[in-house]
Amino acid sequence: xxxxxxxxxxxxxxxxxxxxxxxxxxxxxxxxxxxxxxxxxxxxxxxxxxxxxxxxxxxxxxxxxxxxxxxxxxxxxxxxxxxxxxxxxxxxxxxxxxxxxxxxxxxxxxxxxxxxxxxxxxxxxxxxxxxxxxxxxxxxxxxxxxxxxxxxxxxxxx
Numbered sequence: 001x002x003x004x005x006x007x008x009x010x011x012x013x014x015x016x017x018x019x020x021x022x023x024x025x026x027x028x029x030x031x032x033x034x035x036x037x038x039x040x041x042x043x044x045x046x047x048x049x050x051x052x053x054x055x056x057x058x059x060x061x062x063x064x065x066x067x068x069x070x071x072x073x074x075x076x077x078x079x080x081x082x083x084x085x086x087x088x089x090x091x092x093x094x095x096x097x098x099x100x101x102x103x104x105x106x107x108x109x110x111x112x113x114x115x116x117x118x119x120x121x122x123x124x125x126x127x128x129x130x131x132x133x134x135x136x137x138x139x140x141x142x143x144x145x146x147x148x149x150x151x152x153x154x155x156x157x158x
Contacts, residue, residue, distance in 0.1 A: 022081045023051070026118075033076070040072035042084065051076075052083045052122070067119050083122055 020032040023042065026049075039051045051070040067083070076082060 019078055021076045021078055023084050024081060025084050026086060036078075037076050038072070039070045039074045039076060039082075042076070042082075043072060046084055048087050049084050050087050052085055052119075053080065054122075067122050085118060085122075 020034050021037065023031040023033065025031065042051055043049060052067045053070055055066045055068045070076070070082060
């Protein structure tokens with residue numbers, strides 16, 4: 001019974017969707033891994049990067065799901081999509097000169113805003129994905145009807 005259900009699901013989903021782990025890189029490249037792997041192994045291959053995944057939608061997050069950082073000891077699950085993002089800069093590092101501190105805090109705020117923007121971008125992508133899935137389930141929302149106006153004919157004077 002279990003195998004027949006899996007067979008039916010595999011007919012509906014894209015080929016191999018449940019059998020691979022998908023990792024979307026910051027540049028848009030999608031890496032597919034067929035075996036089991038831990039998040040730490042991916043992070044070793046890509047230093048200064050962290051794996052993120054969308055949280056499971058709850059009643060509060062249907063519009064915009066939150067992005068959750070995957071812990072290094074977690075085993076990545078087949079059929080899931082993970083995002084490989086640059087690590088946000090560490091806040092509050094000690095600096096010796098005040099001018100370098102000012103420059104560094106300016107760049108830190110810029111980097112922090114960029115990572116915030118990337119998290120927001122991922123959330124927008126995921127919410128668009130949810131809305132398109134809902135639209136597919138509903139079918140056609142409305143039927144297009146032409147708006148026609150009558151054309152008056154005037155006798156031509158020849």
